[in-house]
Amino acid sequence: MYTGDGKGKTTAAIGQGMRAYGNGLKIYMVQFLKGGPTGELKTIDELNDNFKIFRFEKPRDFVWNLNEDEKEELKREIKEGYKFIINTIKENKCDVLIIDEIMGVLYNKFLTEEEVIYIIDNKPQSMELILTGRNIPEAILKKSDLVTEMKCIKHYFEKGVGARKGIEY
Template sequence: MGKLTKGCIQVYTGDGKGKTTAAIGQGVRAAGNELRVYMVQFLKGSETGELKSIEKLDPYFKIFRFEKKRGFFWTLSDEEKAELKKEIEEAFEFCKKVLKNKECDVLILDEIMGVLHNKLLSVEEVVEFLKSKPEDMEIILTGRNVPKEIMEIADLVTEMKEIKHYFEKGVPARKGIEF
């Protein structure tokens, strides 16, 4: 722990594929250098290939999820949305505790922009959280539609831009590639 002297805030955004994949790649690189990586996945309840792969990198890389499996946000009832909001608040509290106690070197908040877009947390809360980042911790955020307040505080912003996608040719999401 604490092998980083200067931690930055990275954002992977855009409408293209690869935001979570880039964050995981960065996490794998960090874990390979014996940095401790925590990834908190928001708005993801389904089984994905990375869960099994990352298990093999324990104790250096761990994934945390707080939500039960559900459909897409726009398909949820008001009751399910309220339940989801509570789970996300619990996950965010976990993130705050991790930050405060410096439990890892790299903290990934996967799909946090989707949480903000759906107003499950406020932009102000996340900006406040980022401002409390320890000097020697890296934070990586993923998701579309980055609020300008987060863009301004970030040290690196990479936009994944879709030029062409095989979904347009009717290729469905494939196990091992998209999940």
């Protein structure tokens, strides 16, 4: 689990995925709440089929800027991603399953804690599971074997520096 208010949760998960990829393992990464283009999409797309990123949402604004209809549409797309994850664990389709921003999905109530705990409890023993996002619920924290908290000490956003291509996305 990579959590906390600091930068680097997705980057750490991808780094772990690259290490696994370099050792011949098959990696699936499901990204939630990220619809726009990012550098990792291009890089990972250039690898062979042993590292794949899956997204189920169309590009849209941040959750807090969406109206109720847009939130309902997003929730349906997230449920499709969840079904994909359940199928992935049932069929043991990969060695490492990264679920990026799953805590943001929980925080926004697009999935329930029980649904995420189901993933943790039912993944194959041989499958590594990496979850990312802020605001990890206590029940999921207790089920996690490794939790790393990214803590923001200082961030250039506070000086008005915006998100930069190749650095934040």
